[in-house]
Amino acid sequence: MGEQHTYRVIVRGTWDALTDEARQRLLGEASEHGMLSMRFSEEGSLSYEPSPLKHFSWRYVVVSDAADGDEMAAALAEDRAETALKSLGYGFRELKSTVTDLDTMKVNRKSASRR
Secondary structure (H helix, E strand, O other), X not given: OOOEEEEXXXXXXXXXXXXXXXXXXXXXXXXXXXXXXXXXXXXXXXXXXXXXXXXXXXXXXXXXXXXXHHHHHHHHHHHHHHHHHHHHOOOEEEEEEEEXXXXXXXXXXXXXXXX
8 A cells, every 4th residue: 555645625516406305404404514614524524505505515534545646535525425415315416626635735834033
């Protein structure tokens, strides 16, 4: 097994063909999925705005082989999001991901003179 990297992945999508029941459940749970609920985790964190109920995002932490790169991290996160959305009975389309490799991310530290 190669070197492992940790990725933060945001999977964005659009709600599609929601049933009335699914729509009511999303609207009823909207306060649990707002700005304050946004966290990166292995199981994922769903967030969306109730008005208009149009777009959503899932935030994931994905650990995979560095050699597989961002594309594999995105594919794994999208698969997790798709599985979760289907299990909840939510219709969706147009999943797109943004990936950040935490192991290669440059951190700009302020020098002592600039603090």
